[in-house]
Amino acid sequence: MKNLKRTRRYALPVSIVMVLIGWIAVPALAADPLGSWNDGEAKQSIIEFVSKVSKQGSSDFVPVEERIATFDNDGTLWAEQPIYFQLLFAIDRVKALAPQHPEWTEKEPFASLLKGDVKGALADGMKSVVEIIMATHAGMTTAEFETIVSDWIATARHPTTKRPCTEMVYQPMLELLDYLRVNGFKTFIVSGGGIEFMRPWTEKVYGIPPEQVIGSSIKVKFEMRDGTPVLVRLPELDFYDDKEGKPVAIHQQIGRRPIAAFGNSDGDLQMLQWTTAGKGPRFALYVHHTDAEREWAYDRKSSFGRLDKGLDEAKKNGWTVVDMKQDWKVIYPYEAR
């Protein structure tokens, strides 16, 4: 048996080798897989849940294939202040495309944006956002858009911290993603953000491959161009993955109810309700932004990532609420270095 194993080692899929190495290495290299979490109720509740569902023979044991965990992105895995990072992208795109659209200097919301007045541009709320998104996210092939996003994310800086947006992810959540995966969970993103805005970088940043990223989308159309098939992005909403949309998208794209869900706003409430309404052990967690010094402090009245009804529901249902200021030793990976 030993020889057989050795001679056929080349056939072992790389992903399995990596998982095995990770699994063997974990106890030796990292005594605490959630090292950036302070000891407390939040951390304890995570460890208890993961331990009981992954312990063979336990009455709460959940087979590996059913260990589905879904994460919101904006405000849950990375920051979302002072505005969603995808809006920063859209604003940069408006500026880049402005020479081709002389009419924008007179037309809202573009005119305000080009003058640097973001607040004014967004005064109309979702109507303005949709107009900006459609003008900047449609009209090209999917391959072209992927390049535009990849180029932007590689160089764009956050307006206040001046850090790349992909460095403004939460170190404790990165550890949580890893901890879940080491324990057999399949981790998904379920975000109100654009699916094609996330997929070019989620694998590298979060270890979440494109096929496990769910988000809002616009329609695309198959076309043959000089004998080559392309997918063209159309200025028409396909799916808005927020609130009631999240359980719908989970159902359509995963086809299994998660056993654990993680969010930070009222937009995630229905996902947490849907997750916890299933049979057997369930886990729901809200990240509560309480740290005005190291991150931002906002909840019931914020225009981005409002957490109002969700906070009440969390209390009523005994869901875990992370107090960022108290529960997290560090916020961003660069603080941990």
Place this chain on the structure above:
Amino acid sequence: MKNLKRTRRYALPVSIVMVLIGWIAVPALAADPLGSWNDGEAKQSIIEFVSKVSKQGSSDFVPVEERIATFDNDGTLWAEQPIYFQLLFAIDRVKALAPQHPEWTEKEPFASLLKGDVKGALADGMKSVVEIIMATHAGMTTAEFETIVSDWIATARHPTTKRPCTEMVYQPMLELLDYLRVNGFKTFIVSGGGIEFMRPWTEKVYGIPPEQVIGSSIKVKFEMRDGTPVLVRLPELDFYDDKEGKPVAIHQQIGRRPIAAFGNSDGDLQMLQWTTAGKGPRFALYVHHTDAEREWAYDRKSSFGRLDKGLDEAKKNGWTVVDMKQDWKVIYPYEAR
């Protein structure tokens, strides 16, 4: 190291253990992982492709995470004659629901169906099919529909072979799915059939989990009923996953272009075009139904699974075409026992 491994064995995810056992067992138990395939061009082309993309250091090597393979279902993984099995299901549902719909005895396409005249009921083509689908697939929660499908698939018999539909899958294709997975591929279904008609049984029958099943869908709506969230199925088409729809769905749900695609009809043509248009090594295969004795023989003029333009394109592009009669030693698993 050995001790560490032993003491922590309980933490190794079950799926990995199973893959490892399968991998170790393969050379000992089955010298030929494609044992139901006759030697010939089709089998050879599969082995050559899989070998080159999984051979580290080869110029054609493809990293594991990009080894995506997509399979049509009807006519590619299981039979589709004399009519799609999902239509058998729908007809059985019409009969079961008829007592609640006295008006159906006078109303087409239901009246013909209830008299046993399937051909008459489907004379109007897609219009009738859509009416039958909406009347039988909507109006209940997703959980209720899952139970209805699971109950039906457990007992329904094929009209001519009298076998359960899940036994009318193709043994050579089951071996191909396994062979790809052992070599690091992630296997997906991309079918014109209903996504929720497939998911309750694809994991057991094909080893393909729900989150890797893509298909046509109707809309669902999130609702709170007495404080419990449910998803209600609406009589409205959400997505038709056929022809141009297949690359669109692959893009929206997987977010990566497959490197290998498998189909049997013109409905799969765009999926094969999209797959083979990517850079690097690509593989496309058509199952050609040529065996009137053991299965069915049909192609350019069939109303189910028509293969006309696809056959020409396959020839032009050098895609693999499986001649079922020549290339497959057995068709169904029960013949192999």
